[in-house]
Amino acid sequence: MAQSQEKKQDGDTDSHSSRKLYRQGSHGSSLHIGDGAIIPLGSVNGSVGAIATSGSKTNISIRSRTSSGKSIRSRTATRAEYHDDLKKELKQGFTPHLLLLSFIIMIGNSFIFGYNIGVLNQPVELIRQFYNTTYTNRQSPEMTNGNEAAIALNSSSPFYTEVRPGIDEYTITFLWSLTTTLFVIGGMIGAYVAGYLADRVGRKKACLINCIPCFVGAIISTVSVSANSPELLMLGRFITGLNCGVATQLAPMYLLEISPYNLKGAFGTANQLFITIGIFVSSIWGLREILGTQSSWPYLLLLNCVPSFVCLVVLPFLPDSPRYLMLSRKDRDGAEKALKFIRQQSDVAADMEEMETELSDNSGGQKKTEDADESYTMMRLLRTKDLRMPLFVAIFLQVIQQLSGINAIFFYSTGIYKNAGVPEYAIQYAVIVTNAINVIMTIVAVPIMDKAGRRPLLLYPMIVMVFILALITVALSLQAKLAWMSYISIGCVIAYVICFAIGLGPIPMMITAELFRQGPRPRAMSLAGLANWFFTAVVAISFELIQALTKEYTFIIFLVLMIGFTAFVFFKVPETRNKTFEEIASVFQPGGEIEVEEVVEFPIYTGADQMDEETDFSVGANARLMADYDQPNGNLAGKAAEDVSVKVVDEEKRALKNSTENV
Numbered sequence: 001m002a003q004s005q006e007k008k009q010d011g012d013t014d015s016h017s018s019r020k021l022y023r024q025g026s027h028g029s030s031l032h033i034g035d036g037a038i039i040p041l042g043s044v045n046g047s048v049g050a051i052a053t054s055g056s057k058t059n060i061s062i063r064s065r066t067s068s069g070k071s072i073r074s075r076t077a078t079r080a081e082y083h084d085d086l087k088k089e090l091k092q093g094f095t096p097h098l099l100l101l102s103f104i105i106m107i108g109n110s111f112i113f114g115y116n117i118g119v120l121n122q123p124v125e126l127i128r129q130f131y132n133t134t135y136t137n138r139q140s141p142e143m144t145n146g147n148e149a150a151i152a153l154n155s156s157s158p159f160y161t162e163v164r165p166g167i168d169e170y171t172i173t174f175l176w177s178l179t180t181t182l183f184v185i186g187g188m189i190g191a192y193v194a195g196y197l198a199d200r201v202g203r204k205k206a207c208l209i210n211c212i213p214c215f216v217g218a219i220i221s222t223v224s225v226s227a228n229s230p231e232l233l234m235l236g237r238f239i240t241g242l243n244c245g246v247a248t249q250l251a252p253m254y255l256l257e258i259s260p261y262n263l264k265g266a267f268g269t270a271n272q273l274f275i276t277i278g279i280f281v282s283s284i285w286g287l288r289e290i291l292g293t294q295s296s297w298p299y300l301l302l303l304n305c306v307p308s309f310v311c312l313v314v315l316p317f318l319p320d321s322p323r324y325l326m327l328s329r330k331d332r333d334g335a336e337k338a339l340k341f342i343r344q345q346s347d348v349a350a351d352m353e354e355m356e357t358e359l360s361d362n363s364g365g366q367k368k369t370e371d372a373d374e375s376y377t378m379m380r381l382l383r384t385k386d387l388r389m390p391l392f393v394a395i396f397l398q399v400i401q402q403l404s405g406i407n408a409i410f411f412y413s414t415g416i417y418k419n420a421g422v423p424e425y426a427i428q429y430a431v432i433v434t435n436a437i438n439v440i441m442t443i444v445a446v447p448i449m450d451k452a453g454r455r456p457l458l459l460y461p462m463i464v465m466v467f468i469l470a471l472i473t474v475a476l477s478l479q480a481k482l483a484w485m486s487y488i489s490i491g492c493v494i495a496y497v498i499c500f501a502i503g504l505g506p507i508p509m510m511i512t513a514e515l516f517r518q519g520p521r522p523r524a525m526s527l528a529g530l531a532n533w534f535f536t537a538v539v540a541i542s543f544e545l546i547q548a549l550t551k552e553y554t555f556i557i558f559l560v561l562m563i564g565f566t567a568f569v570f571f572k573v574p575e576t577r578n579k580t581f582e583e584i585a586s587v588f589q590p591g592g593e594i595e596v597e598e599v600v601e602f603p604i605y606t607g608a609d610q611m612d613e614e615t616d617f618s619v620g621a622n623a624r625l626m627a628d629y630d631q632p633n634g635n636l637a638g639k640a641a642e643d644v645s646v647k648v649v650d651e652e653k654r655a656l657k658n659s660t661e662n663v
Contacts, residue, residue, distance in 0.1 A: 082357060083580040089350035090580070092260035098342050101318045102267055105254050106274040108207060108311025109247035112214060112304060114278025116183070116244050118435070119304070122286025122428060123297035124176070131175045131230050135167050177541070179234050183241040184537040190245020191529030195522030197246065199328060199376075203254040204320040210250065211308045213243040218304040225298045240304065248509070249529045253522065256513045257321040258342055261580045265449030268510030273442040276501065280435040287428060326355045327518040354580060358518055376519040378527070386589035390515040391524055393572055397508035398532035400565040404462075405469060405558030406500050407539050410434075411547075412476075412554075413493050419479060420486035437494055441501035453577040454507050455569070461499035462566045468496050469559040476552035508532075514576045517585045 120127060190213075197206045221236030252271050259267040282300070286292045291300050319338035326335035335355065339348040381387060417430045449457065472492035479485035512528045513521065547554050576584050 083354060083582045086350055086354050087261070087578075087580070090260060090354055091262050092343060094263070095342065095344040097344050098258065101258060101342060102255055102270065104311055104314050104318060105207065105251055106271060107307045108211070108315065109251035110271050110274035111278040111281075111307050113244045113247045113251075114275035114280075115282045115304060115307075116240055116278075117275070118279040118282040119286065119300050120180075121431070122283060122288075122292045123300065126292070126294055126297050127179075127233075128172050128176055129294075130225060130233075131172055132167060134228050134230055135171075135175075137228075139167070175230065179230075179237055180540060181537060182234050182238040183244075184533055184540060186238040186241020186243075187245035187248070188241075188530055188533040188537070190242040190247075191249055191533050192245070192526050194246045194249035194529060195378075195524075195526030198250060198253060198324075198522045202320045202324050202329070203250060203257065204315060204318070206246070206250055207254065207315055208312060210243055210246045211312045213239045213246075214308040215305055217241075217243060218302050218308075221301040222298045236301070240301075245529065245533060248532070249522075249525045252509045252513045253525055254321055256510070257323040260343075262450060262578055264514065265454070265510070265577060266446050268513070269442065269446045269449045269506040271509070272501075272506030273439070273446060276435070276439045276442045276505070280432070280439050283428075283432045283435050287432075292428075322351070323355060323518055326352070327358055354582070357582060376523055378523050381520050381523045381527070384520070384589075387516070387520055387524070389572075390585075390588045391527065393574075394508075394512040394515055394524055394528040395531045396568060397511060397573070398528050399535050400568070401504050401508045402532060402535035402539055403558070403561050404465065404500065404504050404565070405555060405562070406496070406504070407536075408543060408547075408554060408558060409493055409496050411543060416476075416486065416489045416493055420490050434493065434497060438497050438501050438505075441498045442505060445502045445506060449506070450577060453575050454511060455573060455575045458503045458507055458569050458573065459566065461503035462562060462569065465496060465499045465504075466559060466562045466566065468492050468499070469555045469562060472496075473553060473555045473559065476555070511573070511576055514579075514581065514584050515574075515588070517581060517589075 194206070197209065200206075201209065217236045217238075217240030219236075220239065221233050224230065224232035224236060252268060255267045255271055256264050284290070285300055285303065286297075291297060319341050320334075322335040322338040322342070325331040325338060332352075336348060336352060339351050340346060343351070381391065413431065413434060414427055417427050418424065422430055445457070472489055475485045475488040475492060479489065509525075509528070509532075512525055516524045546557065550557065574584070574587050
């Protein structure tokens with residue numbers, strides 16, 4: 001039951017009284033008042049009372065009703081105000097079941113996405129050679145005649161890369177770019193359909209269905225080498241992109257819908273953490289000493305199936321999102337069962353109450369609002385005026401993430417390490433160190449996300465990133481003259497990765513999931529995800545051309561963009577820390593008001609040193625004051641409160657007397 005102390009209204013004179021809100025029809029026959037025990041008092045001519053005891057202080061609350069059953073202290077409250085009242089009861093900690101479900105969601109979605117981002121980075125030259133050899137053999141099979149012995153002699157080395165005359169470098173680059181582009185196109189399609197899939201079959205079933213393209217893409221990609229077919233590798237990467245596109249939207253949506261409001265930041269950041277872990281693991285497996293060899297690199301793609309298999313086996317035994325079950329499927333029993341499993345407690349009334357308010361209309365009934373409609377379409381999302389600003393914020397944050405220059409930093413990192421004197425064979429280890437720093441700093445961001453807030457963790461790192469971009473531009477332009485500038489460049493790379501890992505890495509997709517109510521959330525996330533993948537493609541396709549034109553001054557472009565992006569975040573992005581979905585959504589689209597009962601509490605002190613006639617007089621004064629609050633049925637409420645108060649005092653006196661006699 002919702003309850004929370006409100007500010008005193010004008011005209012309140014008793015400094016010991018407080019008010020609480022109860023949504024009409026949401027409570028049972030007894031009231032939960034204060035932090036102590038609850039004693040139901042029944043009703044006296046329509047007046048319902050309760051005593052809540054805590055230490056030597058007893059609070060008495062009276063709710064008086066007219067003959068029609070309508071509270072005489074009824075008033076309307078916004079849904080955001082009502083949710084703020086609920087927060088004390090909604091606050092939860094980590095539970096083993098919550099951690100288990102979250103782990104399975106992230107290992108089967110976030111980790112796979114991160115793994116596939118980095119899986120081809122280490123063996124890129126081997127793949128280019130595979131393209132060269134295959135297409136050369138197709139065009140001129142006779143070119144290989146007489147070379148078999150030399151090839152067999154040298155290919156036994158794990159570091160061997162076969163070099164043959166063949167197709168030109170431009171064609172190889174085009175084929176490699178096509179492979180990465182097909183992955184991104186698959187991601188765009190997957191991200192766009194993710195919202196529809198999540199609404200149609202639910203978050204859990206969508207995750208299970210998404211395992212299919214993961215398996216298919218991994219298998220097709222792996223057999224491409226034995227089949228001498230680069231086309232199969234391209235097809236496999238496209239199908240894998242479909243899987244990753246869906247995963248990027250499902251994981252944060254599912255995670256934030258099962259998380260308590262006070263832990264949404266931690267789990268939203270954990271989603272990004274598993275992405276960075278996936279990138280890190282793929283870079284390790286891709287080492288030349290492990291699977292980064294000419295004969296073994298296809299198995300890097302097959303390993304994609306392992307986390308997906310874990311998800312496929314375990315997730316069916318875990319519950320779906322309670323919010324989806326309650327608000328989209330209208331399955332109250334299923335939502336309550338899921339909540340009890342995730343929270344590991346039998347009393348989930350506050351969570352159910354919080355979700356019910358998304359279904360309530362202005363009269364406090366249980367009619368379905370537009371925002372709770374499971375058939376929320378993409379066109380309706382775009383046409384809803386109140387949703388345009390949060391949608392713009394959500395999409396633009398994805399644009400900021402991709403145009404922040406982080407991809408350019410990673411692209412330049414190999415050249416920066418080489419210029420700093422790092423041997424070419426050791427550059428792969430330097431890349432692993434960079435990825436490890438990304439993981440470590442994302443781990444640091446997990447506990448502080450719900451303490452520092454989203455806006456500070458976006459703004460301050462972005463400001464630092466502006467200065468880093470300026471510094472790395474200077475360092476790159478001067479390192480030909482000043483050799484030590486290359487070390488400054490390395491420091492800039494590491495610092496930029498740290499700033500990105502704390503802010504722009506985890507926050508954009510997290511805020512996108514937080515900004516919307518249940519109805520528009522999946523479609524909004526689909527559009528935001530589409531924008532993210534689209535600008536990933538834009539950067540991937542255009543960066544090499546831009547870099548060729550601007551050379552060491554490439555980062556000036558990102559510097560100018562980041563200044564504008566920082567201003568946008570400062571003026572337009574709201575703070576979502578420790579807020580329920582309703583409170584956040586109300587910033588842009590206030591929901592309908594709820595009719596509530598305002599309950600006034602009065603403290604009665606029952607300590608042994610107060611057991612005298614003066615205490616009885618004070619109790620009577622409190623009861624009379626309560627009667628003033630409860631006009632026009634004041635006499636009835638006042639008498640009920642006075643009767644209860646005298647009863648409490650009499651019981652305390654009897655207890656004190658018995659204690660004295662025993663002594």
